[in-house]
Amino acid sequence: MQNSIFSIFKVFFKVGLLLLGGGYVILPLLQSELVEKKGWITSEELCEYYALSTSLPGIIAVNTAIFTGRKLAGSKGAFVSVMGVIMPAFLAIILLASLFEEIVYMKSVQNIFWGVGIGVITLLFLAIKEMWGKCVTDKFSTIIYILCLILALFTKISPALIVILALLIGIISQKIKNERMKKYD
Amino acid sequence: MIKLFVQLFFQFFHIGVFSFGGGYATLPFLYEIAEKFHWYSTRQLTDMLAISSITPGPIGVNMATFAGFSTSGILGALIATIAIVLPSLIIVTITSKIIDKFKTNLYVKNAVRALKPAGCALLSAVGIKLIFSSHLHLLGILILVTFISTSFIKKYDPLFYLGISAIIGFCLGYFHLIGV
Structure with missing residues (x-):
């Protein structure tokens, strides 16, 4: 199904507009807009794109947007999704460039963003809940999930290396499966 | 002017190619630019950290726009912003093409299968770390749990x-219930 380029742009513009806090917020937003509302992609695909995005150079939110856009409508989709995501950021900086200091250090603005921080974490956990249900389904995925979580929480190993490790485990487990098959033959 | 545009383009393109790991991975590069080119000061960069958390978009993109805009107006802002995302566009396109091509290969298939729980785990780790690092206090945790x-x-x-x-943040702050 080819989605109309304009409707893809619109969704990503909205995502870009709500992309407050860190770039990882793009995941709950895409989960809500593209998986739940539009049904254009699945939670599993989103997890896959996120893992790939962290292990490639570049800004993670931007990479994730491009993977998703490409899946929706090829190169054109990739292009409009990245434009949609960065346009609100671009406009906000241009509009605020001269007012920055006054605004940022206003007490009430800081209070508002303390609150938004809670909203952001809420969104993140709601998305994790959804994705977990879809991505961690059998013994193989549970082992990888627990291993990666421990490495990410308690070691300083970079996320990129953790993803590469997961890829290797995937390849090795396939190899073991093949060997076993050969034995039975 | 043209020279400045070319410099802006290459500096931010360079960040797009070499920053790994997300979050604040772009920061070391942004500091380097501040020291080398003086398009913005390190003080402005520190301010931008705060600003970036209240404006849409990742800090790398925000900083590119800001640097371009403060040195050469809208056109500069456009060039720097495009430059920082262009490598992603190229690299992601190549990566997905490769994956598509070898999709039927069993090894690639199983490797991609391993990506899903790995991505989910990395995101879970971000969420957990965020709770401990964002000064939510008891009140914030209570709101989070309610949500x-x-x-x-x-x-x-x-x-x-x-x-x-x-x-909620505005109201609690108004009544001095949070110490931001």
Whole structure:
């Protein structure tokens, strides 16, 4: 199904507009807009794109947007999704460039963003809940999930290396499966 | 002027190619630019850290726009912003082409299968670390728990959670209930 380029742009513009806090917020937003509302992609695909995005150079939110856009409508989709995501950021900086200091250090603005921080974490956990249900389904995925979580929480190993490790485990487990098959033959 | 545009383009393109790991991975590069080119000061960069958390978009993109805009107006802002995302566009396109090509290979298939729980785990780790690093205090944790537990009954739009939590932050601050 080819989605109309304009409707893809619109969704990503909205995502870009709500992309407050860190770039990882793009995941709950895409989960809500593209998986739940539009049904254009699945939670599993989103997890896959996120893992790939962290292990490639570049800004993670931007990479994730491009993977998703490409899946929706090829190169054109990739292009409009990245434009949609960065346009609100671009406009906000241009509009605020001269007012920055006054605004940022206003007490009430800081209070508002303390609150938004809670909203952001809420969104993140709601998305994790959804994705977990879809991505961690059998013994193989549970082992990888627990291993990666421990490495990410308690070691300083970079996320990129953790993803590469997961890829290797995937390849090795396939190899073991093949060997076993050969034995039975 | 042309020379400045070319410099802006290459500096931010360079960040797009070499920053790994997300979050604040772009920061070391942004500091380097501040020291080398003086398009913005390190003080402005520190301010931008605060600003970036209240404006849409990742800090790398925000900083590119800001650097371009403060040195050469809208056109500069456009060039720097495009430059920082262009490598992603190229690299992601190549990567997905490769994956598509070898999709039927069993090894690639199983490797991609391993990506899903790995991505989910990395995101979970971000969430857990965020709780400990964002000065939520007891009140914030209470609000967070309320949001998440009510979501089992009814889940609202992201906009709802962001809006309500902004209002809560404003009100609590107004009555001096949070020490930001």
